[in-house]
Amino acid sequence: MSQKNLEIISDDPEVFFAGLLGEMMPPQVLDVACGTGGFTEMLRGSLQSYGQIIGIDVREDAVAKANENRPDQSVRFEVMDAAEITFPNDTFDLVSCAFSLHHMPDPQAVLAEMRRVLKPDGTLLIVEMYHDHLTDPQITEIMVHHWAAEIDTALGELHRKTYTRDEILELVQRESWKNPQTFDLAGINFDPLGEDIMKMMLDTIVRVLHKAKPLPDYDDHQIKASLLGDRVAQVGTHISTRLIVLAQK
Numbered sequence: 001m002s003q004k005n006l007e008i009i010s011d012d013p014e015v016f017f018a019g020l021l022g023e024m025m026p027p028q029v030l031d032v033a034c035g036t037g038g039f040t041e042m043l044r045g046s047l048q049s050y051g052q053i054i055g056i057d058v059r060e061d062a063v064a065k066a067n068e069n070r071p072d073q074s075v076r077f078e079v080m081d082a083a084e085i086t087f088p089n090d091t092f093d094l095v096s097c098a099f100s101l102h103h104m105p106d107p108q109a110v111l112a113e114m115r116r117v118l119k120p121d122g123t124l125l126i127v128e129m130y131h132d133h134l135t136d137p138q139i140t141e142i143m144v145h146h147w148a149a150e151i152d153t154a155l156g157e158l159h160r161k162t163y164t165r166d167e168i169l170e171l172v173q174r175e176s177w178k179n180p181q182t183f184d185l186a187g188i189n190f191d192p193l194g195e196d197i198m199k200m201m202l203d204t205i206v207r208v209l210h211k212a213k214p215l216p217d218y219d220d221h222q223i224k225a226s227l228l229g230d231r232v233a234q235v236g237t238h239i240s241t242r243l244i245v246l247a248q249k
Contacts, residue, residue, distance in 0.1 A: 006133055008241060009185045016185055017046040020246065026093035026123070027051035032082045032114060033100035035059075037066035037075075039127070043096060044075060056080035083109040090119045098127035099242075102149075102160045107171055115175050118249040126172055126245040130165040133184075137192035137238035140231055144201065145240075147224055148208045154215050168243050177247030185242045192236030201237040205229055 025048050031040045034055030044053060055077040057063050066077040080086060083106055095114045101107040131142045152159035205225050212221040
């Protein structure tokens with residue numbers, strides 16, 4: 001399938017998620033692999049209302065930072081393994097996981113746990129970037145992301161390359177969700193050679209290279225950083241397409 005066969009949505013992500021979730025009023029929400037709470041905040045701002053949002057992540061430092069920034073008592077964050085969620089069956093009305101399946105040791109186990117803790121007819125929300133069906137500027141972002149994954153892996157942190165679109169769908173569909181809907185979101189349209197977006201990507205390259213300093217092949221990573229910087233200058237960069245899956249248990 002070529003990219004032209006996909007219906008790419010170019011909305012601002014905040015506008016898109018407000019439209020997708022804006023009529024939902026789930027009493028109990030779980031955000032899996034929440035990190036420092038960025039997507040949790042997106043949920044909070046997009047839902048019409050909610051009773052409580054709980055974010056979970058295995059990283060203690062990320063959870064501590066998320067709790068420092070939480071807006072009020074209706075949102076909280078806990079340290080928890082997404083493959084062994086400690087909440088009872090049928091607890092949540094909405095369960096989400098954003099940008100994290102390719103970081104999971106066993107993403108299928110995580111999806112099974114997400115299903116277990118969802119109430120009957122509860123809503124699943126998956127957001128995951130993929131590396132096929134992309135434009136050349138989008139491939140720039142994926143190349144930088146995969147290079148960062150290579151460095152993270154060498155440093156002992158689980159970080160796979162991103163999946164293909166079909167691989168994400170296959171993972172999700174194994175749990176037999178009802179009424180699945182998919183959306184392909186590429187962010188707002190802008191100049192891939194624009195000053196702001198190029199500076200953001202070049203800053204990212206510098207940050208990733210700095211992380212590689214302890215590695216014995218640091219010199220090789222310096223070369224990669226230089227080549228990626230050249231690509232940014234020549235091709236530009238753009239946010240890669242994210243697959244959004246919305247379904248019910």
